[in-house]
Amino acid sequence: MRRRRSSGTRREGRGAPASRRQGRRRGGTDRALCGAGTRGDTPWPVDYRRSATAFLLAAALAGGAARGEGVRDPVADAVSTVSPERLAAHVARLAGFGTRHALSAGSGEGRGIDAAEAWVAARFAEIPGVEVERRRVRAFRLSGGARRVAAGWPVSSPAARFLFGLAGMGFGYREPAMSNVIARLPGREPERLILLSAHLDSRPGKRFDWRTDAPGANDDGSGVAGLLEAARALAPLPRRASVWFVAFNGEELGLLGSRQLAREIERAGLRVEAMLNLDTIGGTTTARDLPADPALPPPGTLLRVFSEGRPQHRWLDPSPRRRLAAGPSEADSPSRQLARYVRAAARRYVPDLQVELIARADRIRRGGDHFPFLRRGVAAVRFTEQREDYAHEHQDPHVENGRRYGDLPEFVDPEYMAKVTRIAVATAALLARAPRAPEEVRIDTSHLGETTTVRWRPSADPEIASYRLLARRTASPDWEIERDAGTAGEVTVALPRDDWWFAVQAVAKDGTPSLPSLAWPSDR
Template identity: 30%
Template sequence: MVSQALLLLLGTATTLASELSFPPPTTLASNGYANWGAGTWPPASVGVPLVPQTADSEILSLISQIDPARMEHTIRTLVNFGTRHTASTTTSLTRGIGAARKWLLKEMQEYAKPANGMIKVSMPCYFQPAEPENGLPIGVDICNVQAEIKGTVDPNRTIVYTGHYDSRRINGSDYENDAPGADDNASAVSIALEMVRILGLSVAKNQPAASIIISAVAGEEQGLYGSTFLANTLKNASVNVEADFNNDIVGTGSNAPFNKLNQHTIRIFSGGTDILDLPEATIDEIITTGYQDDTPSRNLARFIQEVNAGAAHTTEMEVAILYKTDRFDRGGDHEPFLEVGFPAVRFTESNENFFHQHQDPREENGVVFGDNIEFVDFDYTARVGKVNMLGMLSMANAPDLPKNFTYVPLYGFLASDEQAPVASLDNVVMFNWNTEPKDPLLDHFEIVWRSMSSQQWTHTLDVGTVSTATLDISRDNAVFGLRAVGKDGKKSPAVLALPDSF
């Protein structure tokens, strides 16, 4: 039992700390442990604390229409095709990847009908020669099934959703035997179809400002073929792809350890400077300044996490950002987008179960192996779908990303000679950016910043519609970004400042 004297001493110490304006007591994270990584420094003297942006009632209404029962129907139908191996049969009406893609095309076309032609459904294909070393023993047609919605304000600015519909066994070359692929990756395809269905009913009245492509891609398990085809097609057409939301293995949060938090958490993998399609000197500068955690993909992940936080009462999910392109020694359909310079992230369930991935369906000594439908939680997948749809619609209806956001290296720095202006010696940071051509959705810009130890933006400063700003904070102590704010309050992802010499 704690003595009265000790309680009195503790109370006195707390009072003294308050009177002397010491830092506030250590805060606790949701798990009850000390939130020691957040810190309270540098002092929050610039801007105001950032409050997560909230979605409007229209977007919340749309994401609330995601139906777990319909998603179960999609997953069950795809599993019932037996195998969807990239080289499986294309002549059967009931088995193989050919039957699967015909069914997906028919479903998307049906869901797009209420849009009165505003959703274009297609199945672009190309011939992929055999690559036995990758598990493709014969040459095949790689066909993506996708829906495209043209934006009303800037149709070239495009947000992409990808999820592969092929499946595999332990032997990646086995294209004849069953490979259910319920979680990997019929789960993500069910999200794609639900988004097309819901937007098909709404887009005729409320078309997004930017374009949206929702694609079920093929050939992921053998070589990311379909996503590479899509990313290269968009790159060659000079499409301004500002995000690829790639989903792969998003079927359950119920894997061991059985924790309720797993059932309401989705991981987002986001790459660093290793995947940037930028000149080497620019990447070196980003690394030198310690801004390697602020690549476009990681700022995309921050954006998704923030808008989800503002609508968590509807999504019933939290987003965990991982600072890596993918899991250990793994890959996915977001990588071809990264390779051509497009921001891209990967959504994957909170804790994977390898008994049910790339396994031959069987039971051994009471242990069930195989990616079977009984191991998919349709409510969980529906919640993941809400996070995706929320992020995509929020981004598509926000202003375009700010352009040419830079800082002045010699402002707030050492003097090069005695003639250096006195003002340039203040330990501050000066930013410049483009304001023309003006985005019709734009209301103002805001600078966001956070301490070097924080993963998410913590403060924001409204800088109006000017093209320059000076902040009274050392750039050594914080990370800065700029984002555009629309007339309706929707905000773009933040962009990182590069030195104005780049």
């Protein structure tokens, strides 16, 4: 895999003038708490696991209750439609193409990546309201033995092609038939994107072997199946943001499809507010055969969600822009905020699968299609099964010493895959229905004091009912306190700013919360 580099920006701004600050100083001190116990402004011990669930529970039910609909929840309705049987059928069909290696186009009728792309596009097109596109990935490969050298390089200029043709010692080059499959559910605010992704290509034991069977049932047929099922579940829901489902190509050859799409989205001026990358979510049925340890939960009970904090290696982009995007603490990067949101959604809608937040961008020395988006400052996380069984990943199908190797459908657990897909559906549904996250959220540091004043720029969005202040102790992994902050753009609490992290969410009229925006210390 290509190693990761990241970049991004965050806007800085000054707080309100002193006269206005004094006028509003007490405006938010007596707001009621939502889901956490306090006396006045003094925090009492809080079960942050319960409080994290509480705000999404309130969000899910508030809109329906206000309309007299009882407890009917459209997000829960969408989650309930996810079918293990359909997921299993999709995985079996994807594995049935023999190989989905990115260089396998033209392998014969019903075989290869081109046949798989056509099938996936056709399944998306069957869903009402979905717009489907197969977008060519602009890479080239050399024919003959030289393709082993240059396969997967995103080269587009004629001069570079000529030089690679010479390097191929007369073998020449040709364009591969490699495309991303993009399905769109348009929202009322089309410039806002929620992106769900997986990769369509597969590989056997040797990276550039496009002839050997590579069923790719789990890596990443499970993720593509999850995209198809998520699109079907989310299609009936009204949305503010657009939701894109992207089956990337060329992931196994260096993130080719995701690198290209990240560039295209950036150039188009679109805003990806969150990315959920579903990669290897099949929940291998052989997990019980792996080495056990008392510290590990039982197989099939946990989903790993990887999220990036600050770049931790010298080969990552050390620029000030990228460091700024990570936030003032390792635990408060945009991706870490998204990961918490995922876990809160899972606790509300899929309580029988635990979400474990992994404080890494991905597995050690490995990567995925969220990396090109992380580089651009996008909040992006990776969903991956509890434990990977490498006898059934990147292996040629064969039997050795009585053990069967290969990434085959029989080693995928449909029930587990359905739970993971439900978490993706719940998270995407909430994000697509939510307002934009607040902007210019700052802690007033113009004076010393025993209280904390947080300010932000109120939005003109008529669908925002109020804002919510979140707070947690600096060593706590989840938000511990949620407090109604009104609509004035300022709230003061009797919590010392040195000991707590703060953030602000926008809350829609139907109760759906936005992603949190971390409160930064203001410029003096």
